[in-house]
Amino acid sequence: MSTCKIYTGRMPTGSGADLALLLLGSYRNLVDEVVDELARRGFPDARPSHEYAMRAIQAGADNASALGRSLAITKQAAAKxxxxxxERGYVTTEASPLDARRRQVHLTEHGLALMRAGAAIFDEVRARWEQRLGAGELARLEEQLAQFVGDSPIRLDAPGWVARDQADGH
Amino acid sequence: MSTCKIYTGRMPTGSGADLALLLLGSYRNLVDEVVDELARRGFPDARPSHEYAMRAIQAGADNASALGRSLAITKQAAAKxxxxxxERGYVTTEASPLDARRRQVHLTEHGLALMRAGAAIFDEVRARWEQRLGAGELARLEEQLAQFVGDSPIRLDAPGWVARDQADGH
DNA sequence: AGAAGTAGACAACCTGGTTGTCGAAAAAGG
DNA sequence: CCTTTTTCGACAACCAGGTTGTCTACTTCT
Structure with missing residues (x-):
């Protein structure tokens, strides 16, 4: 509990570095909450990156190379x-009849269930934010963020953060 | 150029998952810009996590254990x-005269230069955002984000994203 | 003095990425 | 039709930034 914070709340809203921390912190809070809730609802091994990858698969990136392109990572990483x-039973692969090189990926029922649960929880959390801010405010915030994101592909090579409680070695 | 995007702009502002992507994307855009500019200004090996670690060191976390607590990571990770x-010449360590176990860390002139440059660039980018949004708007946005972050310590175990151009293997 | 706690080092491991190389299959083009 | 080029997926080695667990040296508390 006494972990002193790198950013100790209520900062004076001015430094660019703090803005970055705010964005990262908000993202983490949102995602951590979703991952935790997902674990509680029977998907203990779901990681943020899985969600995004499965979205891309669902959207048509049904083989390693395409998934890599879609996620802006290498095909090797996509294959992993x-x-x-x-392994976790969210997708299966099978040989493509059209192209003998390809291994075609598609979601299992379990995978679809994860996506449904994930989307629902995401929306729940967003609804809580909306409640705190007011509907118009959140929409405005999203619009403003969208301006900064522009049309750049969002790379989510953000890795390991599962928000496991940090118990310092022994 | 044809990397299809996981999130193809102007989305309808409603899904929680997209909100997460917006936050992450904004953060990445901001930080990538700073890292790139830092490289251009003579710090080609500066990583985002360095900035944050050095901030904590400057703020008094001048040994591995303290730095670990400050960053909410293990002391081993902090030592790394x-x-x-x-290695990069941003800090040096020396034995503490008070406590023979401790290795005291402090910033070198080069490290201080990096921090100055980093802060300046961060502020420049923020100023550009402010210009686009209007001063009041950005302040409001920051305030709203601060609400979501609350006083939770921001964990920045986000790792490897240096936004290197992804050239797919041969 | 002795017990308990803390600082840091070392080793092994995990995750999500990265190169680079390769063989097999498909597509393009003479 | 045969050759060249491209693409797909696999394998291996590596890297960054974390994790555990174990261990020794030093401090602090009682």
Whole structure:
């Protein structure tokens, strides 16, 4: 509890570095909450990156190379992701009849269930934010953020943060 | 150029998952810009995590254990960070005269220069955002984000994203 | 003095990425 | 039709930034 914070609340709203911390912190809070709730609802091994990868698969990136392109990562990394998803039973692969090189990926029922649960929880959390801010305010915030994001592909090579409680070694 | 995007702009502002992507994307855009500019200004090996670690060091976390507590990571990870900073010449360590176990860390002139440059660039980017949004708007946005962050310590175990151009293997 | 706690080092490991190389299959083009 | 080029996926080695667990040296508390 006494972990002193790198950013100790209510800062004077001015420094660019703090703005970055605010953005990162908000993201983390949102995502951590979703991951925790997902674990509680029977998906203890779901990681943020899985969600995004499965979205891309659902949207048509049904093989390693395409998934890599879609996620702006290498096909090798994409293949690893697919392997992880397969291990956990969220997707299956099979040989493509059209192209003997391809291994075609698609979601299992379990995978679809994860996506439904994930989307629902995301929306719940967003609804809580909306309640705190007011509907118009949140929409405005999203619009403003969208301006900064522009049309740049969002790279989510953000890795390991599962928000496990940090118990310092022994 | 044809990397299809996971989030293709102007989304309808409603889904919680997209909100997460907006936050992450904004953060990445901001930080990538700073890292790039830092490289251009003579700090080609500066990583986002360095900035944050050095801030904590400057704020008094002048040994591995303290730095770990400050950053909410293990002391081992903190020691690795200190090693990386030392390698790059941003900090030096010396034995503490008061406590023979401790290795006291402090910033070098080069490290201070990095921090000055980093802060300046961060502020420049923020100023550009402010210009686009209007001063009041950005302040409001920051305030709203601060509400979501609350007083939770911001964990920045976000790792490897340096936004290097993704050239797919051969 | 002795017990308990803390600082840091070392080793092994994990995750989500990265190169680079390769063989097999498909597509393009003479 | 045969050759060249491209693409897909696999394998191996590596890296960054974390994690545990174990261990020794030093401090502090009683």
């Amino acid at each position: 992701t697919i392997a992880a998803l397969t | 960070t200190i090693a990386a900073l030392t």
